[in-house]
Amino acid sequence: MSTPPSATVVHWAGNKPFPGTSNATAPVTNPATGHVTGRVALASVSDARAVIDTAATAFPTWRDTSLSKRTTILFRFRELLNERKSELAAIITAEHGKVLSDALGEISRGQEVVEFACGIAHLIKGGHTENASTNVDVHSVCQPLGPVAIISPFNFPAMVPMWFFPIAIAAGNTVVLKPSEKDPTASIWLAELWKEAGLPDGVFNVLQGDKAAVDALLTDPAIKAVSFVGSTPIAQYVYATGTATGKRVQALGGAKNHAIILPDADLDLAADAMVNAGFGSAGERCMAISVAVAVGDIADTLVDKIAERARSIVTGDGTRSSDMGPLVTAAHRAKVASYVDAGEAAGATIVLDGRGVQADGDADGFWLGPTLFDHVTPDMSIYTDEIFGPVLAVVRVASYDEALELINTNPFGNGTAIFTNDGGAARRFQNEVEVGMVGINVPIPVPMAYYSFGGWKASLFGDTHAHGTEGIHFFTRTKAITTRWLDPSHGGLNLGFPQNA
Known part of the structure; x- marks a missing residue:
């Protein structure tokens, strides 16, 4: 079902591959080998x-297709995805580099939104008031917007698109997905699955490309809304450009996620969590700690426990029994390594250095192992910047108030966590912290699909978070209809049992 690795990954339109007219392509690389495995249009x-x-x-x-038919297709897509997710996981590992178990986890989290969208009929049913005024009824309806665009990042080539397109499609919109050119094949696999599920021609489409494709989606008047996930500078650009042309835009930006570990915390639990949240998927997560x-x-003990666990991590090819895969490209690996260089030069203590990791994989892979810094201060670039790699910085503070101030003065507000056995401290933290998603003894507080995902401050541009009820609102608009009928009308006889159609 998937595109052969040696082929050029093209666009998808009208339920079939669309080569396009441009001869421009970019390489698709396996990060675990460093070898070019194909091209993308x-x-x-x-x-x-x-x-x-x-x-x-x-x-x-598609707008006029009944909810019953839409949800039938959505249920079928869900079943096919569940049956074949190992195929998709293998594609993700081959192009992104994350280990297979992590790729499967990504798909499962995306599937939660598919399942949430299967209940769309209840979520957009509107309201009705009879006799609001004399012989006057008022009701509301939720209607789709039109064609919508999804611009997704390289780090979650399946999950992030699935945050948006199940709801958009279920609500009656048509979709153009613009995946990252670094790992484009997952998008075509999903398109093929939609076709097999019975989705009509043109409802789900894929536009491969770079900035030219993004700009076309942001400026074309036929596109009514744009969902974006990526770095903060690009999120700002997407939001400003899209809204300037009258579109709805939800642009989820970058992050610098802190976890506070209080003195009463279970330090073994906290150390496990810091390793899992800091080094999972090689740190290429917007929700990474x-x-x-x-x-x-507690700092000395905590650092020792984190270092002990991090040393046991096997970095290697994601198709093998490795814990952590490579970084996505050679350029990104070099960028992350430059931050390690900068942290060391700035005077932070490098407890564990991933630059020279001996990886279980091809020598040309884009390897950088778990890296742990201690005695990091807020003026260092390894603290201020979103590195997006397996680099964990330990900052030592004297009090809860000092820790809270660090988080609340940070320009990002995506995710955060606190580790404590004190319920009062946890309750105070969840109330006082200025961050959109909060974990209490949970290091990566990504909410379930029926809640909404998104941060505060420079981590979000626009007023709407992803999936959940906010996702429903984003992909629909409401009409209020006021009705008066002076003469009742009578239909003919029909004794058959009423059916959905």
Whole structure:
């Protein structure tokens, strides 16, 4: 079912591959070997126009398709995804580098949104008031927007698109997905699955490409809304450009996630959590913990426990029995390594250095092992910047108040956590911290699909978070309809049992 590794990954429009007219391509690389395994098409403006037109043409029919038929297709997509997710996981590992178990976990979290969207009929049913005024009834309806765009990042090529497209499609919109050019094949696999599930032509489309494709989606008037996940500078650009052309935009940006460890915490639990949240998926997660804030006199013990666990991590090819895979590209590996260099030069204590890791994999893979810094201060670049790699910084503070101030003065507000056995401290923290997603003894507090995902401050541009009820609101708009009928009408006889259609 999946595109062969040696092939060029092209666009998808009208339920079939669309090569486009541009001859421009970019390499697709296996991060565990460093070898180019294929190419991906880079859309021209005319290619983007053709894919967008396909979505626009399909919209009126899909909008008018009954909820029963829409949800039947969605349920079928869910079943097919569940049966074949190992195929998709293998594609993700081959192009992103994360280990297979992590890729399967990504798919399962995305599938939660598919299952949430299967209940769309209840979530968009509107309201009704009879006799609001004399012989006047009022009711509301939720209607789709039209063609919508999803611009997704490299680190979750399946999960992040699934935060958006199940709800958008279930609500009656058509979709153009623009995946990362670093790992594009998962998008085509998902498109093929939608076709097999019975989704009509043009409802789900894929536009491969780079900035030219992004700009086309942001400026084309046929696109009514844009969902974006990526770095904060690009999120700002997407939000400003999209809203300037009258679109709805939800742009989820970067993060610098802190975890506070209080003196009363279970330090073994906290150390496990810091390793899992700091080094899982090689730190390429917007919800990764990159700063451990040790409160009081526990820092030495905590650092020792983290280092002991991190040394046992096997870095290697994700198809083998490794714990952590490579970074996604050679350029990104070099960037992360430069931050390690900078932290060492700035005077932070490097407890564990991943630059020279002996990986279980090809010598040309983009390897960088778990890296642990101690005695990090807020003026260092390893603290201020989102590194997006397996680098964990330990900051030592004297009190809870000092730790809270670190988080609340940080420009990002995506995720955070506190480790404590004190319920009062936890309750105070969840109330006072200025962050969108909070974990209490939970290091990566990604909410379930029926809640909404998103941060505060520079981690979000726009007013709407992903999935949950906010996702429903983003992909629909409400009409209020006031009705008066002076003469009742009578239908003919029909004694058959009423059916959905």
